[in-house]
Amino acid sequence: MKTIFRSFIISGLISMLFVGFSACEKNPPKEDDITYASILNVSDDGTSSLIDANLKSGIVETGPLTDSELAALQSLKEEEKLARDVYMMLYEKWGSPVFLNISGAETNHLNAVNYLLSYYGEADTLIGAVGAFVNPAFTELYNELLETGYESLESAFRTGALIEEMDIKDIRELYEVVTNENIIMVFDNLERGSRNHLRAFNRQLTSLGVSYEPRYISLSDFYSIVNSPNERGKQYRMNGNCLLNQ
Numbered sequence: 001m002k003t004i005f006r007s008f009i010i011s012g013l014i015s016m017l018f019v020g021f022s023a024c025e026k027n028p029p030k031e032d033d034i035t036y037a038s039i040l041n042v043s044d045d046g047t048s049s050l051i052d053a054n055l056k057s058g059i060v061e062t063g064p065l066t067d068s069e070l071a072a073l074q075s076l077k078e079e080e081k082l083a084r085d086v087y088m089m090l091y092e093k094w095g096s097p098v099f100l101n102i103s104g105a106e107t108n109h110l111n112a113v114n115y116l117l118s119y120y121g122e123a124d125t126l127i128g129a130v131g132a133f134v135n136p137a138f139t140e141l142y143n144e145l146l147e148t149g150y151e152s153l154e155s156a157f158r159t160g161a162l163i164e165e166m167d168i169k170d171i172r173e174l175y176e177v178v179t180n181e182n183i184i185m186v187f188d189n190l191e192r193g194s195r196n197h198l199r200a201f202n203r204q205l206t207s208l209g210v211s212y213e214p215r216y217i218s219l220s221d222f223y224s225i226v227n228s229p230n231e232r233g234k235q236y237r238m239n240g241n242c243l244l245n246q
Helices: 002-019 052-058 067-094 097-119 136-149 153-177 181-207 219-226
Strands: 035-037 040-042 048-050 236-238
Touching: 035 052, 040 181, 048 052, 048 097, 048 181, 052 097, 052 181, 052 236, 067 097, 067 136, 067 153, 067 181, 097 153, 097 181, 136 153, 153 181, 181 219
Parallel strands: none
Antiparallel strands: 035 236, 040 048
8 A cells, every 4th residue: 555655645646747847838928018026936825836937937048058067957957856755755654734735846947957958958958756766865865854854743844844954054065156037036046945845844844842953054053044034035027827826
């Protein structure tokens, strides 16, 4: 039964990669019709996903990616997959809805990074099986995170918080090699999503009477994040005509 359930969850989440980014017309709007909208959808529990149609409408024309920008996207693809895969497995183990909800959001984030890779002509947008990564370091980290997350529900929530602060740190470092406007738009919102997800996991730990201590971001930064409301994201000019209002 567990195997069947796991297969159902995995196939459902992976299928989002293929249906999320449907065709979007590219006709530029008339000046009077210009609209601004967020590309980030945030649920009350903090689960944060990029709005596929709005992301496509917010894309602007740029030059080709630099080697550093391509490497940044490929690295972030692995990191978003790591988060998704770990949360899927932790949901199967513990059944907490926070893992199911955020694993779905991470599928959406992975989808967004893959869309950028495809948009700039990169052919390799394959995802691979759960727990399988191009970089062996991610495979090792995946196994370590699962081992810790399987110890107890508290450890699982700690693992989630650790992944989110690691994402925040890594995205901030990737900014240093990126000037492409479209990548910056996606990175900005993925970082907001990670901060919201960190808030969500911290709330779970707080409900258990546990105080979390960050490892990848400063204590002051951590407190600033968890003691502030969920972030909804800035407004972007919609250049296409597939806007979804949220």
